[in-house]
Amino acid sequence: MSERRSPTIRRRRLGAELRRLRDAAGITIDTVAERLECSSSKISRIETGHTSVTPRDVRDMLLIYGVSAAESEELVQIAREARQRGWWHPYSSVLNGAYVGLEAAARSVRTYEQQVVPGLLQTAEYAGAMIQLARPDMPADEVTQRVRVRSNRQSLLTQDDPIDLWVVLDEAVVSRPVGGDEVMRAQLTRLAEVAELPNVTIQLLPFEVGAHAAMDGSFTILDFPERGDPDVVYAENATGGLFLEKSDELRRFNYIFDQIRARAMRPEESIAHIAELAEEPLWKWRPRGSSRT
Incomplete structure:
Protein backbone atom coordinates (compact mmCIF):
# COMPACT_ATOMS: atom_id res chain seq x y z
CA MET A 1 0.00 0.00 0.00
CA SER A 2 1.40 3.38 -0.97
CA GLU A 3 1.34 5.90 1.84
CA ARG A 4 -0.80 8.99 1.43
CA ARG A 5 1.46 11.95 2.15
CA SER A 6 -0.28 13.85 4.92
CA PRO A 7 1.69 16.53 6.81
CA THR A 8 -0.63 15.94 9.77
CA ILE A 9 0.39 12.30 10.20
CA ARG A 10 4.07 13.21 9.73
CA ARG A 11 3.81 15.82 12.47
CA ARG A 12 2.20 13.24 14.74
CA ARG A 13 4.82 10.61 13.90
CA LEU A 14 7.69 13.06 14.41
CA GLY A 15 6.31 14.10 17.79
CA ALA A 16 6.07 10.51 18.97
CA GLU A 17 9.66 9.82 17.91
CA LEU A 18 10.96 12.95 19.62
CA ARG A 19 9.17 11.91 22.80
CA ARG A 20 10.66 8.41 22.58
CA LEU A 21 14.17 9.79 22.13
CA ARG A 22 13.77 12.23 25.01
CA ASP A 23 12.57 9.46 27.31
CA ALA A 24 15.45 7.21 26.21
CA ALA A 25 17.90 10.00 27.06
CA GLY A 26 16.32 10.46 30.49
CA ILE A 27 15.68 14.16 29.93
CA THR A 28 12.60 16.05 31.16
CA ILE A 29 10.41 18.35 29.10
CA ASP A 30 11.36 21.22 31.40
CA THR A 31 15.05 20.67 30.70
CA VAL A 32 14.48 20.72 26.93
CA ALA A 33 12.37 23.86 27.19
CA GLU A 34 15.09 25.57 29.22
CA ARG A 35 17.80 24.62 26.69
CA LEU A 36 15.67 25.83 23.75
CA GLU A 37 14.49 28.91 25.65
CA CYS A 38 10.82 28.16 25.10
CA SER A 39 7.86 27.02 27.19
CA SER A 40 7.36 23.45 28.40
CA SER A 41 3.89 23.51 26.85
CA LYS A 42 5.45 24.08 23.42
CA ILE A 43 7.60 20.95 23.77
CA SER A 44 4.55 19.01 24.96
CA ARG A 45 2.49 20.15 21.94
CA ILE A 46 5.32 19.18 19.60
CA GLU A 47 5.51 15.70 21.11
CA THR A 48 1.76 15.16 20.83
CA GLY A 49 1.76 16.35 17.22
CA HIS A 50 -0.54 19.27 17.97
CA THR A 51 1.88 21.88 16.67
CA SER A 52 4.52 21.95 13.96
CA VAL A 53 8.24 22.24 14.70
CA THR A 54 10.99 23.85 12.64
CA PRO A 55 13.84 21.73 11.29
CA ARG A 56 16.23 23.87 13.34
CA ASP A 57 14.37 23.10 16.58
CA VAL A 58 14.43 19.40 15.71
CA ARG A 59 18.20 19.52 15.22
CA ASP A 60 18.63 21.30 18.55
CA MET A 61 16.42 18.80 20.36
CA LEU A 62 18.22 15.82 18.85
CA LEU A 63 21.57 17.33 19.80
CA ILE A 64 20.36 17.47 23.40
CA TYR A 65 19.30 13.82 23.19
CA GLY A 66 22.65 12.71 21.78
CA VAL A 67 21.16 11.34 18.54
CA SER A 68 23.50 10.42 15.69
CA ALA A 69 23.87 12.68 12.67
CA ALA A 70 22.33 10.12 10.30
CA GLU A 71 19.21 9.62 12.41
CA SER A 72 18.96 13.36 12.99
CA GLU A 73 18.92 14.13 9.28
CA GLU A 74 16.10 11.63 8.71
CA LEU A 75 13.96 13.27 11.39
CA VAL A 76 14.80 16.76 10.15
CA GLN A 77 13.51 15.74 6.72
CA ILE A 78 10.26 14.53 8.32
CA ALA A 79 10.02 17.94 10.04
CA ARG A 80 10.30 19.62 6.63
CA GLU A 81 7.54 17.42 5.20
CA ALA A 82 5.37 17.98 8.28
CA ARG A 83 5.45 21.74 7.63
CA GLN A 84 4.16 21.40 4.09
CA ARG A 85 0.58 22.41 3.43
CA GLY A 86 -2.08 19.82 2.64
CA TRP A 87 -4.69 20.40 -0.07
CA TRP A 88 -7.10 21.45 2.68
CA HIS A 89 -4.96 24.35 3.95
CA PRO A 90 -6.74 27.05 1.89
CA TYR A 91 -9.99 25.95 3.57
Whole structure:
Protein backbone atom coordinates (compact mmCIF):
# COMPACT_ATOMS: atom_id res chain seq x y z
CA MET A 1 0.00 0.00 0.00
CA SER A 2 1.40 3.38 -0.97
CA GLU A 3 1.34 5.90 1.84
CA ARG A 4 -0.80 8.99 1.43
CA ARG A 5 1.46 11.95 2.15
CA SER A 6 -0.28 13.85 4.92
CA PRO A 7 1.69 16.53 6.81
CA THR A 8 -0.63 15.94 9.77
CA ILE A 9 0.39 12.30 10.20
CA ARG A 10 4.07 13.21 9.73
CA ARG A 11 3.81 15.82 12.47
CA ARG A 12 2.20 13.24 14.74
CA ARG A 13 4.82 10.61 13.90
CA LEU A 14 7.69 13.06 14.41
CA GLY A 15 6.31 14.10 17.79
CA ALA A 16 6.07 10.51 18.97
CA GLU A 17 9.66 9.82 17.91
CA LEU A 18 10.96 12.95 19.62
CA ARG A 19 9.17 11.91 22.80
CA ARG A 20 10.66 8.41 22.58
CA LEU A 21 14.17 9.79 22.13
CA ARG A 22 13.77 12.23 25.01
CA ASP A 23 12.57 9.46 27.31
CA ALA A 24 15.45 7.21 26.21
CA ALA A 25 17.90 10.00 27.06
CA GLY A 26 16.32 10.46 30.49
CA ILE A 27 15.68 14.16 29.93
CA THR A 28 12.60 16.05 31.16
CA ILE A 29 10.41 18.35 29.10
CA ASP A 30 11.36 21.22 31.40
CA THR A 31 15.05 20.67 30.70
CA VAL A 32 14.48 20.72 26.93
CA ALA A 33 12.37 23.86 27.19
CA GLU A 34 15.09 25.57 29.22
CA ARG A 35 17.80 24.62 26.69
CA LEU A 36 15.67 25.83 23.75
CA GLU A 37 14.49 28.91 25.65
CA CYS A 38 10.82 28.16 25.10
CA SER A 39 7.86 27.02 27.19
CA SER A 40 7.36 23.45 28.40
CA SER A 41 3.89 23.51 26.85
CA LYS A 42 5.45 24.08 23.42
CA ILE A 43 7.60 20.95 23.77
CA SER A 44 4.55 19.01 24.96
CA ARG A 45 2.49 20.15 21.94
CA ILE A 46 5.32 19.18 19.60
CA GLU A 47 5.51 15.70 21.11
CA THR A 48 1.76 15.16 20.83
CA GLY A 49 1.76 16.35 17.22
CA HIS A 50 -0.54 19.27 17.97
CA THR A 51 1.88 21.88 16.67
CA SER A 52 4.52 21.95 13.96
CA VAL A 53 8.24 22.24 14.70
CA THR A 54 10.99 23.85 12.64
CA PRO A 55 13.84 21.73 11.29
CA ARG A 56 16.23 23.87 13.34
CA ASP A 57 14.37 23.10 16.58
CA VAL A 58 14.43 19.40 15.71
CA ARG A 59 18.20 19.52 15.22
CA ASP A 60 18.63 21.30 18.55
CA MET A 61 16.42 18.80 20.36
CA LEU A 62 18.22 15.82 18.85
CA LEU A 63 21.57 17.33 19.80
CA ILE A 64 20.36 17.47 23.40
CA TYR A 65 19.30 13.82 23.19
CA GLY A 66 22.65 12.71 21.78
CA VAL A 67 21.16 11.34 18.54
CA SER A 68 23.50 10.42 15.69
CA ALA A 69 23.87 12.68 12.67
CA ALA A 70 22.33 10.12 10.30
CA GLU A 71 19.21 9.62 12.41
CA SER A 72 18.96 13.36 12.99
CA GLU A 73 18.92 14.13 9.28
CA GLU A 74 16.10 11.63 8.71
CA LEU A 75 13.96 13.27 11.39
CA VAL A 76 14.80 16.76 10.15
CA GLN A 77 13.51 15.74 6.72
CA ILE A 78 10.26 14.53 8.32
CA ALA A 79 10.02 17.94 10.04
CA ARG A 80 10.30 19.62 6.63
CA GLU A 81 7.54 17.42 5.20
CA ALA A 82 5.37 17.98 8.28
CA ARG A 83 5.45 21.74 7.63
CA GLN A 84 4.16 21.40 4.09
CA ARG A 85 0.58 22.41 3.43
CA GLY A 86 -2.08 19.82 2.64
CA TRP A 87 -4.69 20.40 -0.07
CA TRP A 88 -7.10 21.45 2.68
CA HIS A 89 -4.96 24.35 3.95
CA PRO A 90 -6.74 27.05 1.89
CA TYR A 91 -9.99 25.95 3.57
CA SER A 92 -8.64 25.99 7.14
CA SER A 93 -11.16 28.66 8.11
CA VAL A 94 -14.11 26.38 7.30
CA LEU A 95 -12.96 22.93 8.44
CA ASN A 96 -11.12 20.99 11.09
CA GLY A 97 -7.73 20.68 9.39
CA ALA A 98 -6.41 18.28 12.00
CA TYR A 99 -9.21 15.80 11.32
CA VAL A 100 -8.99 16.07 7.53
CA GLY A 101 -5.22 15.58 7.70
CA LEU A 102 -5.62 12.38 9.72
CA GLU A 103 -8.43 11.16 7.48
CA ALA A 104 -6.24 11.68 4.41
CA ALA A 105 -3.60 9.30 5.83
CA ALA A 106 -5.94 6.68 7.31
CA ARG A 107 -6.13 3.09 6.14
CA SER A 108 -9.66 2.64 7.44
CA VAL A 109 -12.40 4.80 8.89
CA ARG A 110 -15.18 3.40 11.07
CA THR A 111 -17.92 5.81 12.02
CA TYR A 112 -21.26 5.95 13.79
CA GLU A 113 -23.65 8.79 12.98
CA GLN A 114 -26.78 9.63 14.95
CA GLN A 115 -28.31 12.46 12.93
CA VAL A 116 -26.65 13.14 9.57
CA VAL A 117 -25.04 11.36 6.65
CA PRO A 118 -21.22 11.38 7.08
CA GLY A 119 -19.36 13.97 5.01
CA LEU A 120 -17.65 11.31 2.89
CA LEU A 121 -21.07 10.15 1.65
CA GLN A 122 -22.98 13.42 1.30
CA THR A 123 -24.27 14.80 -1.96
CA ALA A 124 -23.46 18.45 -2.58
CA GLU A 125 -27.14 19.40 -2.24
CA TYR A 126 -27.53 17.56 1.07
CA ALA A 127 -24.31 19.12 2.41
CA GLY A 128 -25.41 22.60 1.38
CA ALA A 129 -28.85 22.21 2.92
CA MET A 130 -27.43 20.89 6.18
CA ILE A 131 -24.89 23.71 6.49
CA GLN A 132 -27.46 26.40 5.70
CA LEU A 133 -29.96 25.02 8.19
CA ALA A 134 -27.34 24.82 10.94
CA ARG A 135 -25.87 28.26 10.13
CA PRO A 136 -28.51 30.42 8.43
CA ASP A 137 -26.31 33.49 8.93
CA MET A 138 -23.39 32.00 7.00
CA PRO A 139 -22.46 33.83 3.76
CA ALA A 140 -23.24 31.91 0.57
CA ASP A 141 -19.60 31.81 -0.54
CA GLU A 142 -18.57 30.16 2.73
CA VAL A 143 -21.31 27.55 2.34
CA THR A 144 -19.98 26.87 -1.15
CA GLN A 145 -16.45 26.47 0.22
CA ARG A 146 -17.56 23.99 2.86
CA VAL A 147 -19.46 21.93 0.30
CA ARG A 148 -16.42 21.94 -2.01
CA VAL A 149 -14.19 20.64 0.78
CA ARG A 150 -16.56 17.76 1.51
CA SER A 151 -16.65 16.86 -2.16
CA ASN A 152 -12.84 16.90 -2.33
CA ARG A 153 -12.62 14.57 0.67
CA GLN A 154 -14.78 12.00 -1.09
CA SER A 155 -11.99 11.17 -3.54
CA LEU A 156 -10.54 9.06 -0.71
CA LEU A 157 -13.17 6.44 -1.54
CA THR A 158 -12.32 6.05 -5.23
CA GLN A 159 -8.62 6.87 -5.64
CA ASP A 160 -6.04 4.20 -6.50
CA ASP A 161 -5.38 3.56 -2.80
CA PRO A 162 -8.85 4.06 -1.27
CA ILE A 163 -9.65 4.00 2.40
CA ASP A 164 -11.87 1.28 3.84
CA LEU A 165 -15.03 2.95 5.15
CA TRP A 166 -17.47 1.23 7.51
CA VAL A 167 -20.48 3.32 8.52
CA VAL A 168 -23.25 2.56 11.00
CA LEU A 169 -26.15 4.98 10.58
CA ASP A 170 -28.89 5.42 13.12
CA GLU A 171 -32.25 5.04 11.43
CA ALA A 172 -32.94 8.70 12.22
CA VAL A 173 -30.36 9.64 9.58
CA VAL A 174 -32.43 8.16 6.75
CA SER A 175 -35.80 9.13 8.22
CA ARG A 176 -35.41 12.92 8.32
CA PRO A 177 -35.66 14.76 4.98
CA VAL A 178 -32.73 17.17 5.12
CA GLY A 179 -33.15 19.72 2.34
CA GLY A 180 -36.62 18.49 1.42
CA ASP A 181 -37.99 15.51 -0.46
CA GLU A 182 -35.98 15.72 -3.68
CA VAL A 183 -32.62 16.36 -1.99
CA MET A 184 -33.12 13.56 0.53
CA ARG A 185 -34.23 11.02 -2.05
CA ALA A 186 -31.09 11.78 -4.07
CA GLN A 187 -29.01 11.38 -0.93
CA LEU A 188 -30.52 7.97 -0.19
CA THR A 189 -29.86 6.90 -3.77
CA ARG A 190 -26.26 8.09 -3.37
CA LEU A 191 -25.85 5.94 -0.26
CA ALA A 192 -27.08 2.86 -2.11
CA GLU A 193 -24.70 3.57 -5.01
CA VAL A 194 -21.61 4.18 -2.88
CA ALA A 195 -22.28 0.98 -0.93
CA GLU A 196 -21.55 -0.92 -4.14
CA LEU A 197 -17.86 0.00 -3.79
CA PRO A 198 -15.85 -2.94 -2.40
CA ASN A 199 -14.22 -0.70 0.24
CA VAL A 200 -17.48 0.75 1.61
CA THR A 201 -19.81 -0.91 4.12
CA ILE A 202 -23.02 0.74 5.32
CA GLN A 203 -25.33 -0.58 8.04
CA LEU A 204 -28.52 0.80 9.53
CA LEU A 205 -29.17 0.67 13.25
CA PRO A 206 -32.97 0.44 13.44
CA PHE A 207 -35.11 2.13 16.05
CA GLU A 208 -36.40 -1.19 17.32
CA VAL A 209 -33.04 -2.18 18.83
CA GLY A 210 -33.85 0.30 21.60
CA ALA A 211 -31.04 1.53 23.83
CA HIS A 212 -27.56 0.73 22.56
CA ALA A 213 -23.88 1.26 23.36
CA ALA A 214 -23.40 4.38 21.21
CA MET A 215 -26.15 6.58 22.59
CA ASP A 216 -23.63 9.10 23.97
CA GLY A 217 -23.03 10.46 20.48
CA SER A 218 -21.45 10.14 17.05
CA PHE A 219 -17.79 9.17 16.70
CA THR A 220 -15.17 8.09 14.18
CA ILE A 221 -12.28 5.65 14.60
CA LEU A 222 -9.31 6.22 12.27
CA ASP A 223 -6.78 3.44 11.73
CA PHE A 224 -3.40 3.98 10.03
CA PRO A 225 -1.18 1.64 7.98
CA GLU A 226 2.05 2.27 9.89
CA ARG A 227 2.55 0.44 13.20
CA GLY A 228 3.99 3.59 14.74
CA ASP A 229 0.78 5.53 14.09
CA PRO A 230 -1.78 4.48 16.73
CA ASP A 231 -5.53 4.71 16.11
CA VAL A 232 -7.39 7.93 16.86
CA VAL A 233 -11.00 8.42 17.92
CA TYR A 234 -12.75 11.63 16.95
CA ALA A 235 -15.79 12.15 19.17
CA GLU A 236 -18.12 14.91 18.05
CA ASN A 237 -19.69 17.42 20.40
CA ALA A 238 -21.50 20.75 20.27
CA THR A 239 -18.28 22.74 19.82
CA GLY A 240 -16.74 20.55 17.13
CA GLY A 241 -15.03 17.46 18.43
CA LEU A 242 -12.39 15.86 20.61
CA PHE A 243 -9.44 13.64 19.62
CA LEU A 244 -8.94 10.62 21.89
CA GLU A 245 -5.75 8.57 21.72
CA LYS A 246 -5.31 6.80 25.07
CA SER A 247 -5.36 3.00 24.92
CA ASP A 248 -8.34 2.67 27.27
CA GLU A 249 -10.33 5.18 25.18
CA LEU A 250 -9.50 3.32 21.98
CA ARG A 251 -10.56 0.01 23.53
CA ARG A 252 -13.85 1.53 24.68
CA PHE A 253 -14.79 2.93 21.28
CA ASN A 254 -13.71 -0.21 19.44
CA TYR A 255 -15.98 -2.16 21.80
CA ILE A 256 -18.86 0.26 21.20
CA PHE A 257 -18.48 0.03 17.42
CA ASP A 258 -18.39 -3.77 17.54
CA GLN A 259 -21.55 -3.76 19.65
CA ILE A 260 -23.59 -1.51 17.38
CA ARG A 261 -22.55 -3.15 14.11
CA ALA A 262 -23.53 -6.51 15.62
CA ARG A 263 -27.00 -5.12 16.43
CA ALA A 264 -27.43 -3.25 13.14
CA MET A 265 -29.06 -4.67 10.04
CA ARG A 266 -26.72 -6.64 7.76
CA PRO A 267 -25.12 -4.52 5.00
CA GLU A 268 -27.18 -6.05 2.20
CA GLU A 269 -30.41 -5.60 4.17
CA SER A 270 -29.43 -2.04 5.05
CA ILE A 271 -28.83 -1.04 1.44
CA ALA A 272 -32.04 -2.72 0.27
CA HIS A 273 -33.96 -0.75 2.89
CA ILE A 274 -32.25 2.52 1.96
CA ALA A 275 -33.11 1.93 -1.71
CA GLU A 276 -36.73 1.31 -0.71
CA LEU A 277 -36.80 4.54 1.29
CA ALA A 278 -35.56 6.44 -1.75
CA GLU A 279 -38.71 5.25 -3.53
CA GLU A 280 -41.15 5.33 -0.59
CA PRO A 281 -39.68 7.57 2.10
CA LEU A 282 -41.03 7.51 5.64
CA TRP A 283 -41.69 11.23 5.71
CA LYS A 284 -44.17 10.94 2.82
CA TRP A 285 -46.64 8.76 4.70
CA ARG A 286 -46.03 9.90 8.26
CA PRO A 287 -48.37 12.87 8.91
CA ARG A 288 -46.46 15.99 9.95
CA GLY A 289 -46.94 16.77 13.63
CA SER A 290 -48.76 13.51 14.31
CA SER A 291 -48.30 12.04 17.75
CA ARG A 292 -47.34 8.48 18.46
CA THR A 293 -49.07 6.21 20.92
